[in-house]
Amino acid sequence: MDSEHILTRLRAEGYIISPSYADSDLVVVNTCGFIDSAVEESLDAIGEALAENGKVVVTGCLGAKGDIVKKTHPKVLAVTGPHATDEVMAAVHAHLPRLHDPYSDLVPPQGIRLTPKHFAYVKISEGCNHRCTFCIIPSMRGDLVSRPVGDVMQEAQNLVNAGVKELLVISQDTSAYGVDVKYRTGFWNGRPLKTRMTELVQAMGEFRQAGGQNVWVRLHYVYPYPHVDEVIPLMAAGKILPYLDIPFQHANKRILKLMKRPASSENVLVRIKQWREICPDLTLRSTFIVGFPGETEAEFEELLDFLKEAQLDRVGAFMYSPVEGALANALPDHITPEVQQERLRRLMELQETISEARLQRKIGKVITVLVDEVDEEGAIARSAADAPEIDGVVYIVDGESLKVGDFVQVRVTDSDVHDLWAETI
Numbered sequence: 001m002d003s004e005h006i007l008t009r010l011r012a013e014g015y016i017i018s019p020s021y022a023d024s025d026l027v028v029v030n031t032c033g034f035i036d037s038a039v040e041e042s043l044d045a046i047g048e049a050l051a052e053n054g055k056v057v058v059t060g061c062l063g064a065k066g067d068i069v070k071k072t073h074p075k076v077l078a079v080t081g082p083h084a085t086d087e088v089m090a091a092v093h094a095h096l097p098r099l100h101d102p103y104s105d106l107v108p109p110q111g112i113r114l115t116p117k118h119f120a121y122v123k124i125s126e127g128c129n130h131r132c133t134f135c136i137i138p139s140m141r142g143d144l145v146s147r148p149v150g151d152v153m154q155e156a157q158n159l160v161n162a163g164v165k166e167l168l169v170i171s172q173d174t175s176a177y178g179v180d181v182k183y184r185t186g187f188w189n190g191r192p193l194k195t196r197m198t199e200l201v202q203a204m205g206e207f208r209q210a211g212g213q214n215v216w217v218r219l220h221y222v223y224p225y226p227h228v229d230e231v232i233p234l235m236a237a238g239k240i241l242p243y244l245d246i247p248f249q250h251a252n253k254r255i256l257k258l259m260k261r262p263a264s265s266e267n268v269l270v271r272i273k274q275w276r277e278i279c280p281d282l283t284l285r286s287t288f289i290v291g292f293p294g295e296t297e298a299e300f301e302e303l304l305d306f307l308k309e310a311q312l313d314r315v316g317a318f319m320y321s322p323v324e325g326a327l328a329n330a331l332p333d334h335i336t337p338e339v340q341q342e343r344l345r346r347l348m349e350l351q352e353t354i355s356e357a358r359l360q361r362k363i364g365k366v367i368t369v370l371v372d373e374v375d376e377e378g379a380i381a382r383s384a385a386d387a388p389e390i391d392g393v394v395y396i397v398d399g400e401s402l403k404v405g406d407f408v409q410v411r412v413t414d415s416d417v418h419d420l421w422a423e424t425i
């Protein structure tokens with residue numbers, strides 16, 4: 001999103017965006033500093049930009065991490081932290097004065113997006129009020145700040161007007177939306193609208209494409225608060241996609257407590273069961289950390305048992321990795337990388353069998369998909385169960401004449417661990 005804001009401002013001021021170093025007068029590098037490997041990757045990217053172009057402005061999370069950028073690459077022109085579009089623009093103005101062409105100030109109403117035209121991310125808040133011990137996002141990005149509900153809806157409306165068919169609602173903590181402003185009532189289209197996740201996504205669910213088809217609304221990074229239950233009926237009613245990306249991180253009470261996460265996996269299992277009763281088509285995606293400091297074999301097995309019981313559709317699992325500044329680093333009994341790897345492998349093997357079986361149940365069914373890519377061999381699309389980049393896809397074997405951005409009805413013919421195969425009907 002930061003990149004998109006910066007690109008939009010640059011374009012709005014008449015700068016031309018170039019994909020190559022050679023054709024550019026200046027390079028803006030947006031960095032990540034969340035985990036150590038991202039720090040290295042970001043520093044490498046800055047080094048490459050300096051070597052290839054020489055005029056480099058650095059922005060993003062790494063810029064907030066002390067003077068690591070300046071120390072490693074003293075030749076960079078300017079360094080800013082995340083969400084610093086104004087500062088980035090000031091650096092660009094200083095080193096590459098803006099062009100004076102009144103015609104180039106035009107910018108499409110949806111801004112410039114990095115994602116394909118038919119889906120777009122809508123960031124509803126920034127920062128997080130939680131203090132999970134493995135995470136440094138709150139110290140880098142601060143406490144939760146929700147965007148005004150009217151602004152979010154206007155951005156979403158602009159995107160839909162510009163042809164976007166799927167809105168991906170993101171933030172660090174989507175279900176906390178509005179907590180910081182006490183769920184203040186804002187306005188949208190002259191109607192009062194609360195700054196709250198349920199009310200927001202219900203309003204987004206009313207967007208229609210030309211032709212009457214409703215816009216897909218997909219929820220990401222939903223922290224498992226009790227009020228998440230409220231969105232399930234909206235999913236069952238087809239207002240928003242029956243898809244919930246809800247990180248649980250672990251199942252064992254002690255580990256969850258050490259992580260400073262809500263600690264009741266029995267409760268989670270009961271809720272999942274209720275959600276599926278209300279919305280049988282619900283796709284659940286979650287993430288888990290294995291090898292957290294002090295995790296015993298028995299506690300890890302409890303996580304495996306939870307997964308067997310929960311039958312989640314999509315699971316991302318990560319080995320615990322100490323991030324500079326995270327409280328969990330100080331915990332005793334760190335797990336060796338060998339044991340972490342072995343646990344990760346066992347978890348993924350189990351989850352693969354679960355995912356495979358769940359996808360197999362779709363064979364023979366007719367589903368609606370959104371086409372992402374088309375070539376002479378067919379089309380690649382996604383169903384309600386597939387978020388872009390992180391989930392599987394649906395290969396449409398006879399889809400060569402479909403168009404990117406089309407909604408199509410297909411019959412599922414085959415499946416594997418992550419993906420489906422289908423034909424048009």
Ligand code: SF4
Nearest residue numbers: 128130132135137172
């Ligand atoms: S893991 Fe998520 S919920 Fe926890 S502190 Fe980090 S951003 Fe907040």
